[in-house]
Amino acid sequence: MLIGVVSDTHGFYDPRVHPILDGVEHILHAGDIGSGQIIEQLSQIAPVTAVRGNNDREGPESEFPEVETLELGGCRIYLTHIVKVPKEGDDAGLAQYLEHGADAVVFGHSHFAFHEQRGGLTFFNPGAAGKRRFKVVPSIGLLELEPGRVAGRILVL
Known part of the structure; x- marks a missing residue:
């Protein structure tokens, strides 16, 4: 299953997003949406699951949860806005995600793309x-996403 992942739009919908995500089966928005219209525009491509970010304090985007866990493509996704990525070997730092049975932790906030494995989690x-x-x-x-496998790519706009 191919899913699109977007974060930190801050109310701006980049027109380059639509053609890149055309054909995905689902879209995740990891917060700091900035405007409910962003979710409407993404929903024209595929179903969207979103969480609110630290700047989503009012408007429809403030109604999204802080954390969402969902099953997609046989994988369990933990979606939130702010994550402190645990250092390698930090089992205590992994615990909250493992308790949810997560295969992948999807987040935003820093504005820096990041894709690494830690303790069996993506x-x-x-x-x-x-x-x-x-x-x-x-x-x-x-x-x-496939059962037991999460492969990711970062695409520069």
């Missing part, structure tokens, strides 16, 4: 899809 931050900030190039992600 930690995936697609970077920020909004307007360029902090000298960071906008990006989104794709996850290919």
